[in-house]
Amino acid sequence: MSLVKEAADIAAKYIREYYSKHPVSVAGLASREFGFGDFESKIRIRHMSFQSDRDLNRYLVENAPAFVSCSSALYARPASRPMETKGLIGAELVFDLDATDMHLACQKEHGTSWVCSNCLSSVKTETIKLIEEFLVPDFGFQERDISINFSGNRGYHVRIHSDDVMHLDGKARKQISDYISGNGISMEALFPNLGQKGVRLTGPKPGDYGWGGRLAKGMIEAVNRGPAALEALGAPAADARIMERHKASVIMGITTGNWDMVRINKKAEFWANVIKGMTIKQSDSIDRNVTNDPSHLLRLPDTLHGDTMLVSKSIGSASELRKFDPMTDAIAFRGGTMLVKTVKVPKFSMDGKSFGPYDGGEVALPTYAALYLLMKRAAVPA
Numbered sequence: 001m002s003l004v005k006e007a008a009d010i011a012a013k014y015i016r017e018y019y020s021k022h023p024v025s026v027a028g029l030a031s032r033e034f035g036f037g038d039f040e041s042k043i044r045i046r047h048m049s050f051q052s053d054r055d056l057n058r059y060l061v062e063n064a065p066a067f068v069s070c071s072s073a074l075y076a077r078p079a080s081r082p083m084e085t086k087g088l089i090g091a092e093l094v095f096d097l098d099a100t101d102m103h104l105a106c107q108k109e110h111g112t113s114w115v116c117s118n119c120l121s122s123v124k125t126e127t128i129k130l131i132e133e134f135l136v137p138d139f140g141f142q143e144r145d146i147s148i149n150f151s152g153n154r155g156y157h158v159r160i161h162s163d164d165v166m167h168l169d170g171k172a173r174k175q176i177s178d179y180i181s182g183n184g185i186s187m188e189a190l191f192p193n194l195g196q197k198g199v200r201l202t203g204p205k206p207g208d209y210g211w212g213g214r215l216a217k218g219m220i221e222a223v224n225r226g227p228a229a230l231e232a233l234g235a236p237a238a239d240a241r242i243m244e245r246h247k248a249s250v251i252m253g254i255t256t257g258n259w260d261m262v263r264i265n266k267k268a269e270f271w272a273n274v275i276k277g278m279t280i281k282q283s284d285s286i287d288r289n290v291t292n293d294p295s296h297l298l299r300l301p302d303t304l305h306g307d308t309m310l311v312s313k314s315i316g317s318a319s320e321l322r323k324f325d326p327m328t329d330a331i332a333f334r335g336g337t338m339l340v341k342t343v344k345v346p347k348f349s350m351d352g353k354s355f356g357p358y359d360g361g362e363v364a365l366p367t368y369a370a371l372y373l374l375m376k377r378a379a380v381p382a
């Protein structure tokens with residue numbers, strides 16, 4: 001739905017005011033491609049570049065763009081087009097996690113343009129999992145080489161900018177993306193004698209590196225949760241009951257790499273489901289998967305998001321992310337109230353205060369909440 005002109009005009013005034021007080025910056029600014037959007041299209045123009053922070057900030061104040069994006073790639077000639085003529089120097093490794101890719105039950109109720117507290121906490125948990133269970137232990141990236149920022153709406157961006165990743169080619173990026181998404185895991189590699197009769201089925205132990213250890217831990221967790229959890233993962237009811245009865249020896253077995261006690265008929269299928277539950281949910285559509293394609297432009301950290309008027313805040317570390325509440329910590333405009341006419345709006349909370357539900361009618365709201373509803377097309381200026 002397009003934004004009414006009055007709302008766009010109000011937002012532009014706030015955007016201009018914001019950038020005049022909060023100049024932004026990014027490492028390697030002069031080597032990055034920039035793109036800007038309006039309220040209808042997140043990237044309306046691209047192939048732009050700036051020589052200095054000052055040039056960029058002057059542009060932001062003069063043009064008040066609804067969205068500011070820049071490349072994860074560094075180029076010799078960032079403004080040159082077509083893409084092949086830019087002269088790629090290297091690119092950060094980027095992960096774009098968005099609540100809509102998690103296919104949450106709440107989204108069926110509130111639709112994908114709205115974001116609820118469950119959406120926000122789920123995508124935050126997923127982002128912490130990506131860092132603490134994959135990027136640090138499995139790939140050996142250091143926390144200091146990882147930057148995190150809120151996307152400004154319903155997700156997080158994670159960037160790795162160490163020298164080792166800057167020159168990875170597209171194939172290597174796809175392999176990393178596949179690994180965290182659990183694509184193409186070889187069951188034969190984890191269970192070398194799978195399907196052989198009369199031999200003990202050996203498999204991964206919980207302490208093993210990578211997906212082997214993760215599968216062993218996930219399996220123990222599922223057995224501990226009981227038959228319903230095992231059935232939810234695809235175990236036939238009879239098999240789930242048998243495992244429940246022999247719970248202690250199943251767990252003891254897996255702990256020592258002996259998977260004989262796991263008596264499920266369709267083993268490989270069942271394990272694939274256990275693995276699926278432990279993967280990182282990224283966009284699986286090729287043209288939206290940011291990790292694979294460094295030519296994507298991504299929200300410039302600490303800029304405003306035109307669908308929310310929240311700030312795409314930089315977050316110092318995974319432990320800071322745990323405490324981060326986007327609906328409070330990413331608020332840009334405190335102070336003042338604004339009168340808006342709402343359409344149907346579910347209950348929501350910002351800055352620790354609860355608002356709504358609204359169903360038509362005028363309401364005076366704190367500026368940040370009024371702007372949020374205007375930008376979400378859930379209200380119009382009164």
Ligand SMILES: [Zn+2]
Nearest residue numbers: 106107116119
């Ligand atoms: Zn939700």
